[in-house]
Amino acid sequence: MMLRFVIAAAVISGAVTFTAAEAAAEKVFRRANDLSYGGKESLDPISATRFYEVNDMVYSRLVRQDDNGEPAPELATAWTSNDTATEWTIALQSGVTFHDGSAFDAADVKYTLERIKDPALESPLASVLDFIERVDVVDPATAKIVLSKPHAGLPLLLMDYRVRMIPEGSGASIAKTGIGTGPFKIESYDPEGQTVLVANEVYWEGSPKLDKIVFTAIPDSEARNQAMMAGQLNFNTLTLDQIPQFKDNPAFSVQNYPAGGWFGLVFRTDTAPYTDARIRKAMRIPVDRAEMMKLMVGEGNGVTGCDQPVKANDPFRAPLDCPPDPEGAKKLLAEAGYPEGIDIEVHTADLEPGMVRFAEVYQQQAAKVGIRVKLTLAPSDGYWDDVWMKVPAAITSWSARPADQILNEAYRTGSAWNESYYANSAYDQILDKARATLDFAGARALYQEAQRILFEEGGTFIPYQQNGLRVLTSDVQGIKPLDEDYIRWHLVDLIPK
Secondary structure, eight states, X not given: OHHHHHHHHHHHHTOOOOOHHHHHSSOEEEEEEOOTTTTOOBSOTTOTTBOHHHHXXXXXXXXXXXXXXXXXXXXXXXXXXXXXXSEEEEEEOSSOBOTTSOBOOHHHHHHHHHHTTOGGGOOGGGGTXXXXXXXXXXXXXXXXXXXXXXXXXXXHHHTOTTOBOOOTTOTTTHHHHOOOSSSEEEEEOOTTSEEEEEEOTTOTTXXXXXXXXXXXXXXXXXXXXXXXXXXXOSEEEOXXXXXXXXXXXXXXXXXXXXXXEEEEEEEOTTSTTTTSHHHHHXXXXXXXXXXXXXXXXXXXXXXXXXXXXXOTTOTTOOOOOOOOOHHHHHHHHHHTXXXXXXXXXXXXXXXXXXXXXXXXXXXXXXXXXXXXXXEEEOOSTTHHHHTTTTSSEEEEEEOOOOHHXXXXXXXXXXXXXXXXXXXXXXXXHHHHHHHHOOSHHHHHHHHHXXXXXXXXXXXXXXXXXXXXXXXXXXXXXXXXXXXXXXXXGGGOEEOOO
């Protein structure tokens, strides 16, 4: 456990060094991983503790997102459904190989998708794709996905960053080997120290321009920022107040891009006092969401919302309005037995840029109606494994997801990542109906009704969704101002200016 702290301290002091082999490589791209799972980061793409920064680079999906967030071919070249959307036929790329040299084909698709449902794995994806009944191998280049009930939006769900293809039968070893079909392959794996990726020279879309990508574990967000300023990293995320440190420096390039990610404050609905829906709503409605967004990310750098987890440009997002309602919050608290206000404890960590500040701004806003918030700063190292979903109230963080995915993954009864432990059979039934509705307008009405239910009685406060901010060294090329899940890593290059 000592290694991670030595690394973080070395970064702050400017003493991080690289091996002779790394230094000799022509183009080495340097990043940090946040160690948010405390060393349990897994190379298994469906693991609840996935090594997400690395997995994006070593695996491929069937369907990727294009620059507009729409489904586009990746390992799948085309997809069609039957008239009832209960069967989807997927045509596959030919000539693709895994990092171990084995050929990718429909048997790997069958194994990968059916493995997601294994209850022993406890994958968060199980609740998202539980309607996949089986996958039939039509021939090596064709797979047929058979559903237990209709779903017209299957291609959207296959874009998920965790639906990554792995070799048939590799489940027992994939968490350590990371064998995929992606542009980079694992040379060494140590999430608490350094993880090194090397170019997959036979990558099916063309050999990567970078020779290596080196990840160094740095759990603290400010330490990562200091490492970036010292020129020890090529890529890092930013907060609004960190932009001036890089904006006018020719050694760096700052990107602001539409992302749809969000911080939230999640209350466990199975734990007092948050078992009372009146208290949950009282926690959410007194806040001036526009003011909070302005303080956190600045005007024009996000979109306010009414606790909807659905991204702003999703066609199924509900058009809700929620101006600050301090008097309504006081009334709800009084009705629930707290006429003089209430004391609560909220856990947060300096894990992602802005997480602590988000909690502080909420604390200030909530105090106006007698919600007295004690903030507890938890260690960044292992926050998602040791604090999140364990304590009654905590700061959470999500990236943008399609409506069907996030509404099921984070709020369906019993879902592995139902962080608020929300349980409502009527809500679940609405989602089932939406999935089975082939008419777009009808499905939209149902998904929007589900979001209205969450605003009235849900356990998550989501005041806004923010644009992404990142900084790159000026020699980085090939990274568009888009969310990280859109980056085509084989096209990324280092070209000194």
